[in-house]
Amino acid sequence: MKRFTIALVTAGMMATSSLALAAEKSFNVLGQPLATGLIQKNKEQPFFENFAENTGLAIDANYKPIDVTGIKSEETLRVLKNGLFDIVSIRTAQAARDEVFLLGQDLVGLNPTYEKARQVYDAYKPHFAARLQEKFDAKLLGLWPFGPQVLFCKPEISGLADLKGKKVRVYDQNLSQFIESIGATPVPIGFSEVQQALSRGVTECAITGASSANTAGWPEVTEYFMPIGFQVGFNGYAINMKTWNKLSPEEQEKMQAAFDKLVDDIWVYSEELFEDALRCNVGKEPCTTVTKYNMKEVPVNEEDLKIVADAVKTVSFPTWSETCEKNYPGCTELWKKVLGPLTGIE
Missing domain, CATH: 3.40.190.170 (Bacterial extracellular solute-binding protein, family 7)
Incomplete structure (x- = not known):
């Protein structure tokens, strides 16, 4: 009985220690403005508030909507590059003031429907990602549209x-x-x-x-x-490359899979909200x-x-x-x- 009790206590201490370690590893995340509405409220914020569960990683997210930080939308990629945030929610139209190439996938008249926008996104994504990494030392995790x-x-x-x-x-x-x-x-x-x-x-x-x-x-x-x-108002997520490179290949795979799921979910939700x-x-x-x-x-x-x-x-x-x-x-x-x-x- 005594050995069993010791085993339980030891297991409990190990679990507590594991949780403590998980809590110590946290990403600073800059999100969409609260003012933008239901995508931020119902999809983005819950994802980051339950980051460890959604990614399957022992990492928490310190999530802050941009309009409670004093940071301007056109500064998002700058604060990502300098490491102030590990992950940012890209507001492409505003971020394009620093790199106009990013706006090339959402020119006026280019995306009249969600279907066309998806085709444009899939084609442009590798080049958007390459420019993002070159200019801002960041990895693209995915983009979604606010809608027409x-x-x-x-x-x-x-x-x-x-x-x-x-x-x-x-x-x-x-x-x-x-x-x-x-x-x-x-x-x-x-x-x-x-x-x-x-x-x-x-x-x-x-x-x-x-x-x-x-x-x-x-x-x-x-x-x-x-x-x-x-x-269509493309927005999305990018992670600082230094942060990304600290993850193991397995951790990177899990994180990318979680963001792929989030982005696909928002594409569907965005169209529902628009209609x-x-x-x-x-x-x-x-x-x-x-x-x-x-x-x-x-x-x-x-x-x-x-x-x-x-x-x-x-x-x-x-x-x-x-x-x-x-x-x-x-x-x-x-x-x-x-x-x-x-x-x-x-």
């Missing part, structure tokens, strides 16, 4: 032509150039500040995902909703994930769809290419080789 980035307006509109002369909130340079091309004035504003900017008239219209805008209360200060997708938000924003049923509003839906006509689709060749690719070549010579030909077959651009 659509239009919310306070004044009445019936189509894209009515944006002429209006101030429109944008979030990256490529979208800014497209908005200029149709006669509107692009206004770059951080996501968390948009609702107030719309309320005060700093901007008259704004572009983001249908679900994120709903969660952030944009329908409370806008009246017209046009579900035309300009981009539901399309209904919720204009007061239709079923509405199950976000708040029901009674915005006026602006029908998307063939002419406007063509304007956005044609933008890849006429505006977004040429302007992106010019900027990219200044910092990454040869990126134009690389883009054409990778995405030319999907776009017809040679």
Whole structure:
């Protein structure tokens, strides 16, 4: 009996010691803003809060949404490179200010549907990952889309032509150039500040995902909703290479498998949220994930769809290419080789 008791105590001490060691090994993680809504709340944060369980590794995650840290979205890859965080949730549109090549997979008009976005992502991913490692000493763990980035307006509109002369909130340079091309004035504003900017008239219209805008209360200060997708808002995860290289090959395999599962799960969830938000924003049923509003839906006509689709060749690719070549010579030909077959651009 005494030996059995000693064995139990010893086993208990070993288990406690093992847990303590696991707790000592922790990754600092910079996440999506709380303000962006349900993907952050229901998928990303739970994944990192249960990091050891989800990865099968004796590693905890010290998870912080970016909007509680004081760090700006365009700084995410910088803080990853300098080791302040081990893993960051990449906000590609903002991070592209440091490396425009990353934005090459989400040019205006390139990804009209989830299916097309997945094709573009699969083709561009190896090159996105290579540039990420070269420029920021980071390994790509995977990317997912927020969903089609659509239009919310306070004044009445019936189509894209009515944006002429209006101030429109944008979030990256490529979208800014497209908005200029149709006669509107692009206004770059951080996501968390948009609702107030719309309320005060700093901007008259704004572009983001249908679900994120709903969660952030944009329908409370806008009246017209046009579900035309300009981009899909790629975001995702990267890990500092020094952190990655400290893991054994087996640990690396487990971690990558866990992120593959998370990313695939978010792809499916993102589309579910988008479809539901399309209904919720204009007061239709079923509405199950976000708040029901009674915005006026602006029908998307063939002419406007063509304007956005044609933008890849006429505006977004040429302007992106010019900027990219200044910092990454040869990126134009690389883009054409990778995405030319999907776009017809040679």
